[in-house]
Amino acid sequence: MPREKEGKQKTKETPLPVVPILQNFLKTYxxxxxxxxxxxxxxxxxxxxxxINNEQILRKFILVRPDDSPPSILPISLEPLLMTIRDECYLLGKEICIWGLQLSNPEIARLASLLELKGRATCPFTTLELIDCRMDLWSLQRLGRALPCSYLHSLVLDYCRFGNEEIESIFSGLENNQRLQVLSLRYCGLGPQSGQQLGSIICQSSICELHLDGNYLQCSGALALLRPIAEYAEMQGKDQPDTRNSPQQLQAKQRASSTSNRITKPSGAETGKTASGKERRKKGIEKIKDSAGPWLVKLYLADNGIDGKGKEGENGLLEFTQILTCLIKYSAHLREIDLGNNVLGEMAATDILEALRARKTGKCPVLKITVTPQISSETFRSIWKNSKKSSITCKKKKKAKN
Structure with missing residues (x-):
């Protein structure tokens, strides 16, 4: 009997460690x-x-005011959550998402301080979402200063309307940022003047996924964004035709290494690789860290007024199409472009189709591209066919594995 009681006591007293951590977190919050x-x-x-009920770690915090909450209720604030993360030393979280709140200067100051943590208390968060949040210029400047010191891999600022000074504050924190991989600025009111700055940021940073849907870059802004990326891709494609696929492989290694914030070096016994194989891997990683050039893999430019109706007229659309087709032909990195809800016209669509065919001839990876259906059905179907993986190839690969 005593042994049975001891056994029962042990099962009660040894819950998974995450449960008491989360219970304390909730009380402190x-x-x-x-x-x-x-x-x-x-x-x-x-x-x-x-x-707590599922005995699982909570990785993602979503701070949002319920739609049905009455105006008289006390406001929801970011500050208590950040204070709790600090007091409980909670290092298990990865994402912090704030939706539809008015954020005060003290809240942003505390958030920026958390993102800047280094040394023993490294900030655990790698994703920050501020969607449809209202912040003044001081807050955006403070957030911009924190970005170069942060460990963020993904920054989402969708539906935050920015003026020229506000977006400058964010852009200044993104220059030469070697950690951030995903940047989303959907429906932020960006105009043509933002294109050149974004192009410069992409060329100097590790950003490989860029979401700009619902802005108003127009032909000139989109052209300024794509020009340095396309010129680099063309230079790489023409100068090194036999090694165009290697930068894409190196980029995958870079993303994997930056996700863990360190480059792991397993022993030969664990990996089954020879010493020379380990040396080649190390050199590849060093090359990607030291090499310059944009690493853009996914680009979303839907609903940006890219057509022949703006100030630039048809000439602007022609210039944009030339740069776009150059990027399609030569970029070994790019895997997806969304140009939906931009009225490019039949001539531009035909040029895109020819560029996709040239890309296949050049043996670049398959590029998924979305265009408006406001073109001839034949051209639209041809673009769709040339921008999707062949099901025959997939079946052959499956058979080969089996």
């Missing part, structure tokens, strides 16, 4: 909300309880 006279976010409370 509620305490900070009471102290700051703000409301507990229902989404965070629910996610914490679900994670």
């Amino acid at each position: 509620q305490k900070h909300c009471a102290q700051t006279q703000t409301s507990v976010c229902p989404a965070i409370k629910q996610d914490l309880k679900t994670s």
Whole structure:
């Protein structure tokens, strides 16, 4: 009997370590909300309880005000959440998402300080989403200064309307950023003047996925964005025709290494590789770290007023199409372009189709491209066929594996 009691005691006293961590986190969060006279976010409370019940680590915090909450209720604030992360030393989170809130200067200052943490207390968050949030110029400048010091891999600022000064603050923090891989600025009110700055940022950083849907870059802004990327791709394609696929492979290694914030060096016994194989891998990684040039893999430019109707007229559209087709032909990195809801016209669509065929001839990776259906059905179908992987090839690969 005593042994049975001991066994029962052990099972009760040894829950998974994550459960007490999350229980303490919830208590501390509620305490900070009471102290700051703000409301507990229902989404965070629910996610914490679900994670406790399932004995799972909570990686993603979503801070959002419910649509049905009355105006008289206390506001939901970011500050209690950040204070809790600090007090509980919670290093298990990876994503922090804030939707539809008015963010004050103290809140942004605390968030920026968290992103800047280095040394023993490294900031665990690699994804920051501020969607449809309202911030003043001071807040954006403070956030911009924190970006170069952060460990963010993904930054999403969708539906945050920016003026010229506001977007400059963000752009300044993205220059020469060697960690950020995904940047999303959808429906942010960006105009043609933002194109050149974005092109420069892409060339100097590690960004490989760029979301710009719903802005107003027009032909001139999109042209300024793509020109340095296309020129680099053309130079690489013409100068090194036999090695155009190698930069894409190197980029995959870069993304994998930056995700863990370190380059792991397993022993030969663990990997089954020879010493020479390890040397080649090390040299490849060093090359990608030292090499210059844009690494853009996915580009989303849907609904950006790219047509012949702006100030540039048909000439602007022609110039944009020339640069776009150059990028399609030669870029070994690029895998996806979305140009939906931009009225390019039949002539531009035909040029895109020819560029896709030339890309296949040059043995570049398959490029998925989306264009508006406001062109002839024959051209649209041909573009679709040339921008999708062959099902025959996929079947052959499956058979070969079996």
